[in-house]
Amino acid sequence: MINRILFNRTSHIHLMVRVKSEEELVEFLKREKNLQGFENLGGLVSQRLSNLFNAYTKAFNKMYNRKGSLFIPNFNRKLIDSDEYFVRLIAYIHNNPIHHGFTSHPNQWPFSSWHAYVLNKLTRIKKEEALLWFGDVENFKTIHREINVEKCIQLFES
Incomplete structure (x- = not known):
């Protein structure tokens, strides 16, 4: 099933990553003694994500005994600069498999953080922090149901 999804459909991934503050990153780099080669912290974050995707x-x-690129070559990052943008982005990411015709509901997509938010499962996702933005799990589900995915596509894919 994974082969069919990745190779017969557009292959892309959406991640929302919270980057620590500049002070926290500088402290981390001092501990790691790894300050060389990065003029700015954005370069560090991009390099770490690049390493993750390459690995x-x-x-x-x-x-799968294959060679070559796995992801679309373009890597985009966008700053989340408002509460509304944050809420819409989470709902957009969870509704993306529906938009692409993989499923009809976020519950049906097994490769999503949706399950971490709506089920009482142990996870490394900081779901409590994110749920504060929605109020509670029920409001989280409601916003996902009522979000205008087409409007979000214009916002996030342009």
Whole structure:
């Protein structure tokens, strides 16, 4: 099933990553003694994400005996600068499999953080922090149901 999804459809991934404050990153780099080669912290974050995707691609290619790129080459990042943008982005990410015709409801997509928010499962996702923005789980579900996905596509894919 994974092969069919990744290779017969547009292959892309959406991640929302909270980057620590500049002070926290500088302290981390001092502990790691790894300040060389980065004129700015944005370069550090991009490099770490690049390393993550490269390692994943190598492991996936080895597992499925294939070669080459796994993801669309363009890497985009966008600053979340408002509460509304944050809420819409989470709902957009969880509704993306519906938009692309993989499922008809976020519950049906097994590769999503949706389940971490609506089920009482142990996870490394800081779901309590994110749910504060929605109020509670019921409001989280309501916003996901009522979000205008087409409007979000214009906002996030342009």
